[in-house]
Amino acid sequence: MQVGVIRRLEGNTPRGGCFMPTLFTRRATLLAAAATPFAAGTALADVGVTAFKLRWSADPGKDGLRAFVGVEDDRSDSHPGVTHIFAEPTQYRFVMHKSDRDGSDRQRQEVRAIQMNGSRVDMKKNETWRYDYQMFIPSSLKGTSSFTHIFQVKHTSVASPVVTMSLHRTGSTENVEMRLFGAGQAKLGVTNLAPLRNKWIDVEIEVKVADGSGGRVRYSLKDGGTTIVNASRSGIDTWLGGDQAHPKWGIYRSINDSGQLQDTYLLLRNMKAYRDE
Incomplete structure (x- = not known):
């Protein structure tokens, strides 16, 4: 057989009671493979491009607030007798x-850190984690000229957050x-808040927590099938101290x-955490 030619029998192409041989060149075989689309919904991890493994998933109807290590619901008791954080059947x-x-000078209703079956699921130094979820921001939740955070990564023993997702107002524009x-509060993926309100938005936040210039952050927002933000930055400090880092969700504002x-x-739903392994 000629070098570079593969000969096989087509078992579904009978002619005169015999199977007809079909010749494929190596180049044609590779081109055919390259042209074959992935099935819809196939994750990159399935084809070996990434190695993210699911480490946490919150079902509000089943897990309730037990999915989180801490529930910071009016911890200063400024509004006694009132509950502010709820696990509803399909959302928080x-x-x-x-x-x-x-x-x-501030307000806070947040959940802190995540756990599975009563055990904490923390970020350790030099690990890369990805948090996927959906958020619903109503018209009444405004960007402010001070701080309004709706997501944070923090260390237990360090006052400063590592990263935040914030709603910020400059003049009449809310972003x-x-x-x-760790990069002097540098901003990443700034986008207009108004078109994202009153609908479910897909969020993906990927963080490598590392000292010095070893850290990396990637952040994306999608409105249905439309990517609104897909931004990243590497070479930054994302390990500010302590022995672990953890996510926080909710409303924390000046x-x-x-x-x-x-x-x-x-509102938040479909909350998941993956670790790059």
Whole structure:
């Protein structure tokens, strides 16, 4: 047989009771393989491009708030007798009232860190994690000229967050953005908040937690099948101290931009965490 030619029998092409041989060149075989599309919904991990493994998944109807290590629901008891964080059948709800306080100058209704079967699932130094979920931001949850965070990565013993997803207002423009605190609060993936309100938005946040210039952050937002943001930055410090890092979700905001504060809420669902292995 000629070098570079593969001969096989086509078992489904009978002619005169015999199977007809078909010749394929090596080049044709490779081109055919390259042209074959992946099946819809196939993850990159399935074809060996990435190695992310599911490490946590929150089912609000089954797991409730036990999916989280800590529930910071009005921890200063500024609104006694009122619940602000709920596990509903298919989503988590975070409610914030204008009068709620976490200290004298801010508000907080957040969940802190994640756990499976009662065991913490933390980020360790030099690991890469990805958090996937969907969020619903109503018209009443405004960007502010001070800080309004709806996601954070933090260390237990360090005051500063590592990264935040923040709703920020400059003049009359409200944006959603990632802030990189190990890079002087540099902003990543700034985009207009208005078109993202009152609908479910897909969020993907990937963080390699590492010292010095070893860290990396990637952040994407999708509105249905449309990618709104897909931004990344490497060579940054994403390990600010302590022995672990963990995510936080909810509403954490300053009261300084009081004109933008309303009674409001945030919804989250389909929450998952993956570790690159």
